[in-house]
Amino acid sequence: MVSPLNNVPMRLWLVLSLCVVLVASPIHAEPSASRGKSIYMKANCVGCHKWHGGGGGSYGGVALSLRATALSREALILVIRCGRPATNMPYHYRKAYKDDNRECYGSNSASLGDATPPRAHHFLSDRDVAAVVDYVQSDIQGRGTPSYDDCVAFWGVDARRCKLMAQAESNGEKQ
Numbered sequence: 400m401v402s403p404l405n406n407v408p409m410r411l412w413l414v415l416s417l418c419v420v421l422v423a424s425p426i427h428a429e430p431s432a433s434r435g436k437s438i439y440m441k442a443n444c445v446g447c448h449k450w451h452g453g454g455g456g457s458y459g460g461v462a463l464s465l466r467a468t469a470l471s472r473e474a475l476i477l478v479i480r481c482g483r484p485a486t487n488m489p490y491h492y493r494k495a496y497k498d499d500n501r502e503c504y505g506s507n508s509a510s511l512g513d514a515t516p517p518r519a520h521h522f523l524s525d526r527d528v529a530a531v532v533d534y535v536q537s538d539i540q541g542r543g544t545p546s547y548d549d550c551v552a553f554w555g556v557d558a559r560r561c562k563l564m565a566q567a568e569s570n571g572e573k574q
């Protein structure tokens with residue numbers, strides 16, 4: 400006969416595994432694109448490419464449009480990870496161009512010199528890069544002119560800028 404006491408570790412184990420499931424599931428349930436959106440803001444893609452990804456003039460020079468970009472997923476990953484030499488598109492991979500590291504375009508800062516892209520303020524892990532690319536591909540790339548719905552999806556329905564945008568749209572103006 401198994402005494403009830405012998406079941407205690409088993410019960411404890413069950414309770415603990417339930418806790419693990421409860422704690423872990425929201426993290427895994429979060430779609431990569433929505434994590435990507437917070438990275439898009441945190442890593443300040445938004446500062447240069449704007450919330451809508453349309454780019455344009457910014458403190459980082461003229462950032463290309465991520466709405467109009469024809470880059471493949473691999474190319475997007477490469478540009479975000481390694482930046483783009485001789486432009487203001489920063490690299491987000493911590494070890495890029497450092498010392499003997501030539502993972503990016505087969506180059507390091509010694510070989511690129513002044514053409515070395517600027518270092519991003521926030522480095523991103525490969526997982527973060529993949530998440531931000533998920534976001535760019537699902538919400539920005541190929542989306543055409545930014546619309547009121549895009550604005551609300553980004554900032555929320557109460558955002559003043561979206562209300563202004565709705566007014567402009569109803570006046571027939573283009574943003």
Ligand code: HEC
Nearest residue numbers: 442443444447459460461462463468475478483486487488
């Ligand atoms: C300091 C400003 C700045 C920041 C911050 C920045 N970018 Fe850029 N980005 C640029 C500029 C400038 C270019 C244009 C480079 C060129 O002329 O080829 C560019 C180009 C790109 C391109 C290439 C587009 C194409 O069609 O060739 C992609 C993709 C891109 N950025 C994504 C991102 C993402 C995602 C982030 C955030 C993780 C980000 N950028 C952060 C300035 C910035």
